[in-house]
Amino acid sequence: MSEMAPPEVRPKPAIPAKPPHAVPPSASTLSIQGSGGGPSSALLGYIGIDTIIQQMRKKTMKVGFDFNIMIVGHSGLGKSTLVNTLFKSQVSRRSSGWTCERIPKTVEIKSVSHVIEEGGVKMKLTVIDTPGFGDQINNENCWEPVSKYISEQYEKFLKEEMNIARKKRIPDTRIHCCLYFISPTGHSLRQLDVEFMKRLSSVVNLVPVIAKSDTLTPEEKNEFKQRVRKELETSGIEFYPQKEFDEDIEDKNENNKIREAMPFAVVGSDKEYQVNNKRVLGRKTPWGVVEVENPNHCEFAQLRDFLIRSHLQDLKEVTHNIYYETYRAKRLNDNGGLHPLTCSAPAGPSESNV
């Protein structure tokens, strides 16, 4: 498996030659602005600043990148099926032949990695599953092993960063996104749902979804969504993308639309059916095929577009700049500014089953 890391921007010292396919921008887009936001004037010719995009693209294509997604929810909610549907491949723990017939007696953390390549870009995808979550008679504190695992990954990264001889690329096992599966009961959230999301939303990018939404009628689905949204609000649970991390008005407008549509009511399937002469991913019922990518049938496509096509890089940046940074600062503060290797992590040594 190839070594992966987020793209690094390291422009060459000399002004790059204008690539043959780069079209020089019109005079109106060539400008220089004073540091105080003063009047701008036109540049005298093409420099090549815009080639940074091609340079970043080339670099990303060479090294690839990591993406770590955690799936949480009780057994049978369609977690494995949904990640397979999201990445159009068999990436879940179950698909990797890692099955256990019985429900574990405690929450376990299992991770499985794959390299997915599309358009010449490689992504090392790690799916972290949590079998046993919510499946016990007493589910009190069942968020603890998940929270501990998330902290351990921050600690691992911090230790690598603090080493004198650092690796060229620090392996990134931090969770970039935690998909939380809400049962399509049509009733209220369970105590466990509220407890988990309350605890975890301050340490990881939390994205709640309503699982198996094909089991609800459109009216039930809308009512349930409204109820869940209200309950999340009254419990003070902030999910990703949080308002406070919107960077500008454009971000805010785009994210407001997403926030208003969440939690997405999804359907997963890794089976294809023929519908109107097209192969579509769907679930066959006696009344027809529920097409997972059809926005009239469910909100899977919205979730996929948001997680992968518009916010994947942001999920990684928020993880690094907000959650990891908060962990790092607290860890160094708690240790009186000393090297964190001189005392053990608050989460304790790793015991997870990875």
Ligand SMILES: Nc1nc2c(ncn2[C@@H]2O[C@H](COP(=O)(O)OP(=O)(O)OP(=O)(O)O)[C@@H](O)[C@H]2O)c(=O)[nH]1
């Ligand atoms: N109706 C419906 N069934 C689904 C959906 N997604 C998955 N299923 C079915 O639900 C069952 C469980 O799906 P899994 O993906 O294995 O669920 P899981 O949450 O990963 O289960 P565990 O591995 O036991 O935690 C399978 O029979 C799936 O075919 C869905 O969106 N709607």
